[in-house]
Amino acid sequence: MFSKILIANRGEIALRVLRACRELGIKTVAVHSTADEDAMHVRLADEAVCIGPPAARDSYLNVAAILSAATITGAEAIHPGYGFLSENADFAETVEAHGLAFIGPTAEHIRMMGDKITAKTTMEMLGVPLVPGSDGELKSLDEARAVAEQVGYPVLIKATAGGGGRGMKVARDASEIEEAWSVARTEARTAFGNDAVYLEKYLDKPRHIELQILGDNYGNVVHFGERDCSLQRRHQKLLEEAGSPAITAEQRDTIGKTVTDALSKMGYRNAGTLEFLYQDGQFCFIEMNTRLQVEHPVTEMVCDVDLVREQIRIAAGEKLGYTQSDITFSGHAIECRINAEDPDTFAPCPGTVAVYHAPGGLGVRIDSALYTGYKVPPYYDSMIAKVIVHAPTRAEAIARMHRALDEFVVEGIKTVIPLHRRILADPEFQKGDYTIHWLEQFTARPH
């Protein structure tokens, strides 16, 4: 096992990793920008190194400064958290070239899944169901036309280097295909420097359901069930739950088996998430994320697992030590992302937290680096806390989240807590009756 880990991140996820290290008896090194001198992760770590000015590209994305910090402190491994360098294959490669462990998958697998065509082709070969569409890259407008006719309109043209909602164009009928093809290609070239595109049938009312997996270095892969992440606005998730209100335990077992068989054949190691669109009872793979995700706590609550601890153990060469049948699902978990934003306009709202009081009690977990007097800097993501609740049933989890949010005091800055309260009180939400489009419509409604 490692004796010292450098955490290449900030905010609540830096604390999350730090806490796992503490419990494993591992010393921690925080890195921080000049804007984060008073940040909680800096205060709580055993050592801290300033790696540059506020802008992320000069600090949290500064590979040379991060590697220097690891070298001078004698860290043996780097945990990248999410965002920043977490899905940068070159970074993972450089970390390992310096004799340090990257707490994540191999650079090869990060690169493979970063290219969406390669990701889909690989998954298809391994038996994972996809959205109907082109067989890999579209080579011409004629091919786009032919595939669109075959799968039926509407269709989406997507950039292979895109993902997470970037680089997509819809063609509702044959009259729109030429425009979609040329705009998608041009945007892909300018935004990503890679004009390769592919085509999929456009699913009009899917849910976004993702599967959490872990693999070790010995071919063992297990899954921890699904998260329903359909409640998002402009590709920013707001509320996630485990399990999905839309699927049964049998469906979970079936897709879980398909996915673990596939990733075991790939030799995938560490944490990963497969994203599916789910519509009309069918799972269609769209992308894979090769990192720990923001919403991992809902999985931790229903499976009673510490995913960060597992990531660290795996990176240190330990075996999983359990099989799929040892993983059980208990109750229901919901996460509300609390952003420092106006709850109506979503304008970011950095500033000083005049009063901070976190909720507590049975089944309530708060992942946050906030404290009274903390100044939320304007340079980074606006997420300042995650409230996670766990209860025997979904209805009880909703009631518990309501109660927790009522206790939560964050004064001095605006947050999206009032929006969460409205969502939790909505009859459609309470029925679990929503798709990826529900939240955009909900936030556009007068209230």
Ligand code: MV4
């Ligand atoms: C789709 C789709 C409908 N049909 N693909 C957007 C993010 C990227 N991960 C994939 N996305 C979508 N791909 C097909 N064939 C609709 C979306 C989509 C979406 C997906 C997940 C969560 C929220 C979304 C919001 C708008 C569109």
